[in-house]
Structure formats: structure tokens, C-alpha cells
Amino acid sequence: MVVKSELKLIKSLQQKKCRNEHGLFVVEGKKTVEEVVNSNINAYKIFAVDPSGLKEEDIQVEKVTARELSQMSSLKNPNGYLGVFYIPKPIERITSDWVLVLDGVQDPGNLGTIIRLCDWFGISDIVCSTDTVDCYNSKVLQATMGSITRINIKYMNLESFLSETKLPIYGTFMDGISVNESRLPEKGIMVMGNEGKGVSDAVAQLCTDRLAIPQFGGVTTESLNVASATAILLHEIRK
Amino acid sequence: MVVKSELKLIKSLQQKKCRNEHGLFVVEGKKTVEEVVNSNINAYKIFAVDPSGLKEEDIQVEKVTARELSQMSSLKNPNGYLGVFYIPKPIERITSDWVLVLDGVQDPGNLGTIIRLCDWFGISDIVCSTDTVDCYNSKVLQATMGSITRINIKYMNLESFLSETKLPIYGTFMDGISVNESRLPEKGIMVMGNEGKGVSDAVAQLCTDRLAIPQFGGVTTESLNVASATAILLHEIRK
Helix, strand or coil, X not given: CCCHHHHHHHHHCCCHHHHHHHCEEEEECHHHHHHHHCCCCCEEEEEECCHHHCCCCCCCEEECCHHHHXXXXXXXXXXXEEEEEECCCCCCCCCCCEEEEEECCCCHHHHHHHHHHHXXXXXXXXXXXXXXXXXXXXXXXXXXXXXXXXXXXXXXXXXXXHHHCCCCEEEXXXXXXXXXXXXXXXXXXXXXXXXXXXXXXXXXXCCCEEEECCCCCCCCCCXXXXXXXXXXXXXXXXX | CCCHHHHHHHHHCCCHHHHHHHCEEEEECHHHHHHHHCCCCCEEEEEECCHHHCCCCCCCEEECCHHHHHHXXXXXXXXXXXXXXXXXXXXXXXXXXXXXXXXXXXXXXXXXXXXXXXXXXXXXXXXXXXXXXXXXXXXXXXXXXXXXXXXXXXXCCHHHHHHHCCCCEEEXXXXXXXXXXXCCCCCEEEEEEECCCECCHHHHCCCCEEEECCCXXXXXXXXXXXXXXXXXXXXXXXX
């Protein structure tokens, strides 16, 4: 049985404020829980309706009822497994050749997809503006599919980060130079902007190069989804 | 006031079966409603809490209460505007140089993003297997951002469609040839598979070319999200 105060604590982790206060975050679903357990992220507690379903034998799993699980879960239909983990401290040092910078990305699904893309393309560092959606948001974690454990994500003031680097800073803009006509260097920073407003003015001024993904045919749609644009740009970086 | 039977009808359109039965689909949100109104798709009825907010003057808008709107809406927080439209008949003839084929894509957000990508890259024809998620699903429509009005989407047996074409059929597979080393022709068919299972065996046998998007660094993530992969491939087609 899970005590009431613990149910309340876990439920509260759906809010960013409470996650930061307690230094904990929640992951749901068997596969993702297992992936985080197997990473260097420390587990606080793992709950399962059927603990025997988990492959890990040396991990402490608390058996819960479906009702208890649903009281902790952020999902309409909880899927049997919920893990609470300690939020890892971001690594200060940038180790990736290319760094992805996110300037105000708001949609959790987009951030989750972008984290997964970085994992695929071997970009191990993401630097987010402080107004970017929290990467420990449950919807972000659902979309990352475990990639969160392999990417170093920092939230900080972008202007101070970008003004200190000597790397070329590529920003994506509607009126930029076609990425098809650009030769991307071996190292650099790629800035992706907010879904509606794009890159902020302050950050745009720090960009050394302005890129665009060319549209084909009539100009009808307003923009590419930021996750789709990131997919294309990371692919170009790695070609 | 909206009569009860009409509320019930509109609510029922959240189910594919009912959409097909009545030949109607629902769009929510001011911007998307306006975009569909301005397309060649015929409106059945438009509802708004504040009809004066809509730009269109020559369109019949029924004023509804917030309560009535929430009874029709599929959203937790309905956003003031809801349009019911007639499902357009797909155009038989393929007009696009490249055709995108979807073999069992299940996630509505993925299909919505893919439709939007086709719009951006000027691919006007999508052919879906009959087990692909319905493009008039509300979550698909939310993700398409109005692109649905510009793309011709057909659901049919893929084997019969693919066995009749003379175009090269590119399938995407984990073990395919790197898209970076392939020269894509001016016309062709690009097949994207299901999120978990990829391209089905029957369809794979009809593919003339097997493509892959190369991963970078350690092989850690299982796969690219299908919408991200589509973004990269359509970009390559248009380069």
C-alpha cells in the first residue's frame, strides 16, 4: 500500500514547480521505466501493478493496485508501471561538436521529438532558454522514448551562453539562406525558435548565420513544425 | 440554441464510423475553421461562442453558448469555434510528381505532421493503407494546421495501388541504402511504415529501392519517429 502523502507527492510532480522543489520526476510505461532504470539516472521509487513484468531483478519495485497507480499517474489510462527518478544535474561542460539551442519551444511533443532526434544524430548537448518547456514534463518524456537519459539538457539565459561562444551560431529564419546552398562546418551551434514567433530578437542578433529550409511549390503553409525543421537540419549537419 | 439531436450528431463525429456514415468531419479553433471555410471543402455548419470574431462575413455562423460548444467538442478546453464540414471525395487521378504512401501509420499527431510536411514540400498526393489512422480524426486535424485542405488523401489497398504503378517505389528500412548515397529521381513513390513495425512484408516486396536515414554515433535509439523520417526524405526529394 502506498501512503497517502506519497501518492500526493508523486501526483504533485506533474507540476514543474514541485519537480524542482523535490528534485524528482516521473516516467510511465514499462519500456521507458526500464530504460531510465538502466541509465545513470538514480531511481527514487518504482511502482508496478505487476512487478514480475519488469526485467530488472536487482531493482526494488513496489507493488501497487491499479487504483493507486491511477492516483499517481498523469495518464488517462495508466499502463502498469511508474518510476520516480532523481532529476540529474546537467553536465556543465559541452562535449558535443554541435550544440542544439532551443529558444522558447513550447510544445512538449516537439521537445520530446527533438530530444529523440538529437539522440539519433549524436548531438549530446541541448541548451534551452528558461522559457522552453521543461524536459521533465510527462508529455515530453512520453515523446522522448528514453532518449532523455542520453542527452545533456541545460536551461539557461541564451544571451549569456551565446555571447561567450566562439563557434558559429546558425539560426533558422523564414528569410535565411537555403540550407541546400550552405556548407555547414564540423562544429557549431544550431538555434531553433518558438513554434509561433520563431527565434527571439535578442537571440537573432547573436546569430552569425541565417538559415532556411526551402519550401517547394506555392507558398501556402506558414511554417514547418519546429521538430520537422530540426530533423532536416540535424540530418544536414551529419551529412 | 442547438437542438439535442444535433449536439449528439456532432459529438458522434469523433468516431470514424459516424464520420463515414454522415460524410462529415469536425474542425476546431478559429484559425483552422477559417482556413477550411476558405478552401474548396463545403461547410455543413459553423458554430461560435462569439461569431463576430470570424473574418468571413458571407458564412452562416450559429451562435452557441460555451456549454453547448463543450458538449460538441473533443477538446478539454474548447476554444470558441467549431466547424462541421463535408468530407471531400478524394480525387482519383494522381497529380503529384512524388506520391507519399503510408503503410499503417497509427499516431494521429504523426499523420497530421506528415500532411503538413507534404504541403510544405509540394507533395499533393498521399495514399494510405486502410489501417492508417483516419485523416479526419480530430487529433490529426489539430496537427495539420489547415494543410488538410490542400492535400489529396486516399485510403486503399496498397498492394493493388503499388502493383499498378510504373514509378520506382522507395521504401524506408533500417537496413536500406543511405539516403545520402542515393540519387532520387524526379518522380517516384516514397513508402513510410508503421511506428513500431515499419513497412509491412507485403508492401516491402513491392518496393524497388530500400532507403535508410543513417544514424550518427552509437546505435542507441531504436528508430527515428516516422514524421521526422518523412521530413528528411521529403527534403531530400526536393533538393
